[in-house]
Amino acid sequence: MANAETRFxxxxxxAPEREGCEGGGTPVIAECIGLTKLFGGVRAVSHxxxxxxxxxxxxxxxxxxxxxxxxxxxxTGFYRPTSGSMLFRGRxxxxxxxxxxxxxxxxxxFQNIRLFSNLTVLDNVRSVLYRHAPYGFAQAxxxxxxxxxxxxxxxxxxxxxxxxxxxxxxxxxRASHLPYGLQRKLELxxxxxxxxxxxxxxxxxxxxxPEESMSLVxxxxxxxxxxxxxxxxxEHHMDVVMSLSHRIVVMNFxxxxxxGSPEEVQTDVRVxxxxxxxxxxxxxxx
Amino acid sequence: xxIQGVLTVAMINIISATGLAVFTxxxxxxxxxxxxxxxxGAYTSAILTYFLGVPYVLALVAGVLASSVVAALVGYPTLxxxxxxxxxxxxxxxxxxxxxxxLENLKITQGARGxxxxxxxxxxxxxxxxxxxxxxxxxxxLASVYGRNAVAVREDAVAAEMSGIHLLRTRMISLVFSAxxxxxxxxxxxxxxxxxQPVMFTMVQSTQITAAVVCGGTGSLTGPALAAFVFTVAPxxxxxxxxxxxxxxxLMLVLIMVFRPQGLMGYRDLSWSxxxxxxxxxxxxxxxxxx
Ligand SMILES: Nc1ncnc2c1ncn2[C@@H]1O[C@H](COP(=O)(O)OP(=O)(O)OP(=O)(O)O)[C@@H](O)[C@H]1O
Ligand SMILES: [Mg+2]
Numbered sequence: 001m002a003n004a005e006t007r008f009x010x011x012x013x014x015a016p017e018r019e020g021c022e023g024g025g026t027p028v029i030a031e032c033i034g035l036t037k038l039f040g041g042v043r044a045v046s047h048x049x050x051x052x053x054x055x056x057x058x059x060x061x062x063x064x065x066x067x068x069x070x071x072x073x074x075x076t077g078f079y080r081p082t083s084g085s086m087l088f089r090g091r092x093x094x095x096x097x098x099x100x101x102x103x104x105x106x107x108x109x110f111q112n113i114r115l116f117s118n119l120t121v122l123d124n125v126r127s128v129l130y131r132h133a134p135y136g137f138a139q140a141x142x143x144x145x146x147x148x149x150x151x152x153x154x155x156x157x158x159x160x161x162x163x164x165x166x167x168x169x170x171x172x173x174r175a176s177h178l179p180y181g182l183q184r185k186l187e188l189x190x191x192x193x194x195x196x197x198x199x200x201x202x203x204x205x206x207x208x209x210p211e212e213s214m215s216l217v218x219x220x221x222x223x224x225x226x227x228x229x230x231x232x233x234x235e236h237h238m239d240v241v242m243s244l245s246h247r248i249v250v251m252n253f254x255x256x257x258x259x260g261s262p263e264e265v266q267t268d269v270r271v272x273x274x275x276x277x278x279x280x281x282x283x284x285x286x
Numbered sequence: 287x288x289i290q291g292v293l294t295v296a297m298i299n300i301i302s303a304t305g306l307a308v309f310t311x312x313x314x315x316x317x318x319x320x321x322x323x324x325x326x327g328a329y330t331s332a333i334l335t336y337f338l339g340v341p342y343v344l345a346l347v348a349g350v351l352a353s354s355v356v357a358a359l360v361g362y363p364t365l366x367x368x369x370x371x372x373x374x375x376x377x378x379x380x381x382x383x384x385x386x387x388x389l390e391n392l393k394i395t396q397g398a399r400g401x402x403x404x405x406x407x408x409x410x411x412x413x414x415x416x417x418x419x420x421x422x423x424x425x426x427x428l429a430s431v432y433g434r435n436a437v438a439v440r441e442d443a444v445a446a447e448m449s450g451i452h453l454l455r456t457r458m459i460s461l462v463f464s465a466x467x468x469x470x471x472x473x474x475x476x477x478x479x480x481x482x483q484p485v486m487f488t489m490v491q492s493t494q495i496t497a498a499v500v501c502g503g504t505g506s507l508t509g510p511a512l513a514a515f516v517f518t519v520a521p522x523x524x525x526x527x528x529x530x531x532x533x534x535x536x537l538m539l540v541l542i543m544v545f546r547p548q549g550l551m552g553y554r555d556l557s558w559s560x561x562x563x564x565x566x567x568x569x570x571x572x573x574x575x576x577x
Contacts, residue, residue, distance in 0.1 A: 102450030116441035127438040128449040133431035140430035141423045
């Protein structure tokens with residue numbers, strides 16, 4: 001029931017433009033072209049180009065400071081690119097404010113968890129369900145029957161999203177009282193509640209032990225299928241990236257080092273060099 | 287008679303504190319100029335009833351609208367920064383001073399001498415009903431999507447914006463609501479005292495409203511309302527301490543900041559369920575969350 005709803009609201013959005021299609025293959029849903037971001041003298045992202053196909057999980061990896069989070073900050077409109085462009089369903093994202101980008105169907109989670117920490121778990125999700133509460137201010141002030149009805153709906157919806165990540169039982173706990181791993185799941189539920197087409201996950205398994213991160217892998221894959229998501233996944237846990245990603249883009253010093261299947265990436269000398277340094281790489285070559 | 291007067295003022299202060307609670311306690315922004323919004327409401331409504339014979343209630347509504355408009359004009363350019371609302375707080379200091387200077391120099395406000403002889407329409411029942419209405423409206427707003435947006439922005443402006451919540455729009459709505467409450471309080475005040483003067487609406491007055499909100503508790507409506515009531519009534523009870531009032535305010539603020547930074551009723555509101563929750567809380571012993 002809940003599921004049908006979600007899918008319906010997705011279908012009711014404008015259909016993706018098809019100009020991004022490559023010879024009838026899987027449609028490209030998002031694309032960065034020559035994306036560059038400078039912070040003073042620091043080239044956080046440098047001439048980065050990659051495509052994301054509809055329905056895939058694209059891994060985005062690279063050593064610390066490679067510029068991965070900055071890519072997310074650009075895609076979500078938090079920063080403006082110094083140069084280059086970003087397309088989402090054929091639309092240029094340049095100059096759009098974050099709420100407009102969310103409206104197009106891009107949602108994200110944060111590397112350093114950013115929950116509404118004084119609020120309950122339920123309210124964290126309710127806070128972003130504004131689309132389901134489209135009544136006016138005057139109605140809100142008098143709490144009209146319409147407001148009550150919409151609010152009941154918002155609450156049900158929020159509980160459904162919590163259910164999906166397994167947090168329904170903690171709905172009334174304060175978000176800041178959740179253990180770390182569950183806080184990440186709550187961020188996931190909050191992002192999901194925005195009904196995104198493209199979900200950007202910034203190190204969702206950070207701070208999780210191997211069991212937790214493997215259960216997260218299952219959850220992410222399940223959510224992707226259920227909600228028809230396309231996902232870009234930043235992650236340092238290699239087991240997580242390798243088991244989830246269909247394709248991987250490796251960044252180093254803001255640039256794209258290589259791109260390929262998990263197998264190709266794992267055995268690429270340049271990647272090993274970037275992660276472990278020159279010495280290990282030359283040892284590996286021999 | 288005297289007691290009625292004190293209670294009437296207490297009701298008026300509850301209204302302005304409730305308005306500021308929405309802005310500061312729930313939206314996380316500071317204003318050092320709420321007395322100026324009161325002044326705009328007070329003068330607008332007083333001039334309307336005094337010079338133009340406009341009916342009292344209409345004049346009050348006009349006062350509400352006038353202070354909301356002034357708030358929007360000050361807020362629009364200053365509330366658009368992503369991370370902090372500090373620009374707005376600073377702008378309100380300037381606005382407070384500007385308002386005073388304008389009131390002291392306009393002809394219709396009769397300058398620093400003030401407006402005497404305003405009809406004394408504000409009685410205790412009127413003020414009490416107004417306070418009840420404002421509290422109900424504020425509660426409704428906070429229980430709606432507008433209140434949730436405000437709280438999300440207070441909690442984490444970046445996360446809120448990245449979740450599609452418009453920062454400027456959310457902050458403006460809170461501000462306009464808040465200033466409207468202050469305008470109503472000002473109008474009621476003018477028609478209670480029957481005399482208004484620019485010096486009544488200074489930073490000291492603004493600070494007292496802020497004190498009530500901060501002491502009453504961030505994220506609470508009943509806390510600030512209670513604090514506003516106590517802050518109005520207590521000095522009257524302790525007449526001897528009257529000259530020490532500001533010292534006591536300061537002391538209370540410091541003590542609360544040190545021992546209970548979230549305020550007396552931080553993130554909580556008095557309601558029927560409060561007591562059952564309290565019982566459960568004692569049983570579970572919830573640890574203090576970091577703010
Ligand atoms: N707001 C900023 N101002 C200045 N420099 C920044 C800013 N944000 C990022 N940087 C710099 O840009 C580079 C890329 O940072 P980014 O956070 O994108 O890396 P990352 O790949 O996400 O690293 P990690 O794996 O550690 O999260 C770093 O050198 C960082 O110091
Ligand atoms: Mg990062």
